[in-house]
Amino acid sequence: xxxxxxxxxxxxxxxxxxxxxxxxxxxxxxxxxxxxxxxxxxxxxxxxxxxxxxxxxxxxxxxxxxxxxxxxxxxxxxxxxxxxxxxxxxxxxxxxxxxxxxxxxxxxxxxxxxxxxxxxxxxxxxxxxxxxxxxxxxxxxxxxxxxxxxxxxxxxxxxxxxxxxxxxxxxxxxxxxxxxxxxxxxxxxxxxxxxxxxxxxxxxxxxxxxxxxxxxxxxxxxxxxxxxxxxxxxxxxxxxxxxxxxxxxxxxx
Amino acid sequence: xxxxxxxxxxxxxxxxxxxxxxxxxxxxxxxxxxxxxxxxxxxxxxxxxxxxxxxxxxxxxxxxxxxxxxxxxxxxxxxxxxxxxxxxxxxxxxxxxxxxxxxxxxxxxxxxxxxxxxxxxxxxxxxxxxxxxxxxxxxxxxxxxxxxxxxxxxxxxxxxxxxxxxxxxxxxxxxxxxxxxxxxxxxxxxxxxxxxxxxxxxxxxxxxxxxxxxxxxxxxxxxxxxxxxxxxxxxxxxxxxxxxxxxxxxxxx
Numbered sequence: 001x002x003x004x005x006x007x008x009x010x011x012x013x014x015x016x017x018x019x020x021x022x023x024x025x026x027x028x029x030x031x032x033x034x035x036x037x038x039x040x041x042x043x044x045x046x047x048x049x050x051x052x053x054x055x056x057x058x059x060x061x062x063x064x065x066x067x068x069x070x071x072x073x074x075x076x077x078x079x080x081x082x083x084x085x086x087x088x089x090x091x092x093x094x095x096x097x098x099x100x101x102x103x104x105x106x107x108x109x110x111x112x113x114x115x116x117x118x119x120x121x122x123x124x125x126x127x128x129x130x131x132x133x134x135x136x137x138x139x140x141x142x143x144x145x146x147x148x149x150x151x152x153x154x155x156x157x158x159x160x161x162x163x164x165x166x167x168x169x170x171x172x173x174x175x176x177x178x179x180x181x182x183x184x185x186x187x188x189x190x191x192x193x194x195x196x197x198x199x200x201x202x203x204x205x206x207x208x209x210x211x212x213x214x215x216x217x218x219x220x221x222x223x224x225x226x227x228x229x230x231x232x233x234x235x236x237x238x239x240x241x242x243x244x245x246x247x248x249x250x251x252x253x
Numbered sequence: 254x255x256x257x258x259x260x261x262x263x264x265x266x267x268x269x270x271x272x273x274x275x276x277x278x279x280x281x282x283x284x285x286x287x288x289x290x291x292x293x294x295x296x297x298x299x300x301x302x303x304x305x306x307x308x309x310x311x312x313x314x315x316x317x318x319x320x321x322x323x324x325x326x327x328x329x330x331x332x333x334x335x336x337x338x339x340x341x342x343x344x345x346x347x348x349x350x351x352x353x354x355x356x357x358x359x360x361x362x363x364x365x366x367x368x369x370x371x372x373x374x375x376x377x378x379x380x381x382x383x384x385x386x387x388x389x390x391x392x393x394x395x396x397x398x399x400x401x402x403x404x405x406x407x408x409x410x411x412x413x414x415x416x417x418x419x420x421x422x423x424x425x426x427x428x429x430x431x432x433x434x435x436x437x438x439x440x441x442x443x444x445x446x447x448x449x450x451x452x453x454x455x456x457x458x459x460x461x462x463x464x465x466x467x468x469x470x471x472x473x474x475x476x477x478x479x480x481x482x483x484x485x486x487x488x489x490x491x492x493x494x495x496x497x498x499x500x501x502x503x504x505x506x
């Protein structure tokens with residue numbers, strides 16, 4: 001019997017709470033841990049995908065945590081005054097507002113390096129997958145700074161890439177054969193799109209600003225339907241993933 | 254016949270010139286490439302160590318480039334206004350002064366991610382070695398911000414760690430057996446100390462400010478002598494490494 005998303009979330013929370021950081025980070029450990037708040041959407045997705053592929057949770061957990069650390073790294077740097085200049089994150093002071101810009105820059109760097117150390121524990125393939133997504137996110141943020149880029153492409157880089165990597169890192173950590181991976185990647189891409197469109201509906205920006213809320217809702221529903229259809233095709237127990245798709249489509253925060 | 258340090262440097266230069274960056278980086282490729290100036294001390298050391306251990310240069314080159322990219326990453330972020338606030342680097346505008354703070358933060362992030370992608374091509378062991386050094390450097394920079402830390406420890410983190418990793422990444426990429434690695438690591442640590450003390454002598458700060466120039470020169474000579482003594486003990490052609498030790502001890506810029 002696979003674990004529910006909530007059980008997976010609790011397992012991630014515990015793992016992150018007890019995650020040992022590199023001793024050399026010293027006082028930087030505090031902003032690094034502070035940055036690790038969040039809903040754990042990506043690591044739960046990573047674990048659920050791994051479990052569907054027959055992976056053992058304990059072995060996949062470092063990959064799930066790695067995905068979350070990369071997500072946190074990107075938020076810490078994107079919030080900086082020179083970038084999005086966000087003093088608040090999840091209703092609390094962002095890392096730079098709480099610890100200063102210098103420590104926020106270094107804490108972001110440390111999160112990325114720690115993420116890759118974790119990913120490596122699940123093998124070079126997992127680390128390579130995560131690096132691909134990281135570079136896409138960084139490029140997406142640069143596009144965002146420049147302005148004038150296609151919104152769908154921007155979102156694919158800034159959000160879709162790490163969503164896709166969450167699924168793929170879980171599958172790779174679980175040892176899914178390479179020839180079985182492409183349809184999973186297509187599923188993951190739909191999920192990334194779904195997440196971003198719903199984000200925009202909740203924030204009233206992005207896709208909503210471009211095509212209006214009705215059209216955006218339709219985009220989200222279509223992405224959710226395509227993701228669900230993909231799931232039905234896999235020769236695996238994808239019930240937990242189906243639950244995650246439904247939750248992502250229906251979320252209100 | 255092993256290649257001379259100058260031949261190795263030229264090979265690194267060519268490799269970096271032609272290094273393909275991730276397509277998603279887009280316009281960020283420009284500040285990333287701009288950041289890659291430098292004397293190539295670390296990659297040459299990496300290649301020379303690999304060659305002494307019987308490694309094939311073409312196979313080790315990604316590891317050598319990875320070390321240089323991590324070095325560049327650290328400089329780009331350390332130069333930022335929130336950290337060391339250096340508008341000049343090697344006589345030219347630093348990356349943030351040339352491209353703005355936002356792009357400098359993202360370019361540093363991209364350099365780190367690209368470095369790890371390169372390191373992974375030489376295997377997970379090489380990537381893990383590089384990540385250890387990266388985390389030590391980040392922690393060292395945090396200690397520097399705080400002030401009040403032991404200078405030798407600070408230098409070991411900020412400079413020694415990546416010097417050590419340069420040698421160890423080369424050896425690991427060359428496939429040196431784990432049981433043969435510890436004395437090489439001791440050699441690499443001496444080299445890191447030597448490099449930093451000479452740096453301080455040339456800049457008139459750090460060790461020089463703490464113990465005076467005469468004492469600092471003696472420290473450097475002792476480190477060079479210990480490094481050379483280590484080299485004599487290896488069952489390998491270490492002539493190029495001996496040349497590098499002598500050049501590091503005698504350098505005037």
